Amino acid sequence: MGEESHEHGISRRSFVTGVIGVLGGIISAIVGLPAIGYLISPALKRESADEWIPLGWVDDLPEGEPALFSFTLTKQVGWERTAFSYGVYVVRKADGELDVFSNVCTHVGCRVSWDEDIAEYVCPCHDGHFARDGAIISGPVPRPLDRYEYRVEEDGRLMIHLQEG
Amino acid sequence: MIERFGNWLDTRLGLRTIYATVLDRKVPKVNWSFTLGSATLFLVVMQGVTGIFLTVYYVPHPDQAYDSINYIMNEVAFGWLIRGIHHWGATLMVVTVVLHMLRTFFYAAYKYPRELTWITGVLLLLVTLGMGFTGYLLPWNQRSYWATTVGTNITETVPFIGDFVNQALRGGDELSTLTLSRFFSAHIWMLPAALLGILGIHLYLVVRLGISHIPEKDE
Secondary structure, three states: OHHHHHOOOOOHHHHHHHHHHHHHHHHHHHHHHHHHHHHHHHHHOOOOEEEEEEEEEOOOOOEOOOEEEEEEEEEEEOOEEEEEEEEEEEEEOOOOOEEEEEOEOOOOOOEOEEEOOOOEEEEOOOOEEEOOOOOEEEOOOOOOOOEOEEEEOOOOEEEEEEEEO | OHHHHHHHHHHHHOHHHHHHHHHOOOOOOOOHHHHHHHHHHHHHHHHHHHHHHHOOOOOOOOOOHHHHHHHHHHOOOOHHHHHHHHHHHHHHHHHHHHHHHHHHHHOOOOOOOOHHHHHHHHHHHHHHHHHHHHHHHOOOOHHHHHHHHHHHHHHHHOOOOHHHHHHHHHOOOOOOHHHHHHHHHHHHHHHHHHHHHHHHHHHHHHHHHOOOOOOOOOO
């Protein structure tokens, strides 16, 4: 029988092999493509935030001393509402203007803290150092500390503009 | 080129021998009921794959199990599909396993020299039912909660050790987070491990002994 079908150019065996291969490919695609979507699905949903956050009163801030403010923002993540905490350094400059920094290190996202002894912001992860005005001093950091847009209300309350996503 | 690479691989891996032994076995003339074992094997693989995918989002905790499954069903892309396949595949697998057993029984295929294939098959049936029983609790909804309450309570009818068995299954007197954790552990680690081990023996025996022919009228 094999001999006979060879005369038509394709044997029964290779025909069946081919059909199984094609069907297998189609089934794999039907199952595999949704599977990829399933895995990356949360990454495709961008949570965006664009709001003014009341940070605190700045009337009594001493000049030139970085003060740490913190707030939490609750977001819906998956099936849960999760509170994320934010740290903000506020410095009153001599001219009365403010420097408002995020405490997120610009290298790979650890949190910097103000070291009074050396008067620098220090990141504990890779020893990144920033100056009082946020400028790079040393370490692997790619750019100065990020700043928030801010405004001071009439009653002296500091508001910062949080933009994400 | 491809053939040379194939030869190179085969010299080292012996894949063609495995292929010939496993797939080019001589089989007697059989009918469609002889595909039930392969169908079950396919379902086992499918349950394994979809189950692994479900663990990406599912959380086995009373506060989150139900919510995480809701999330899979309503928020995750194709989550309804993955869970749907796992849900219906589980039901279908019990059906194919039982039909597979009935076919073996009525064709008397369990006889010498295939007794061990039959015994491992019975163990696989029990593991399959265990997978169904433990998996049923995981959604942690009303149906699964009370089904497991009833299911574990049934063990109390066993003389002397019934109470203990119930407590061991539940991890305490009541259905709790301990019950959910241990059912989850059994469902994704212990029972699948047992299943793979026994299934290995079962399939080895099928390959080694071959399958029996359909009995003649005078046999």
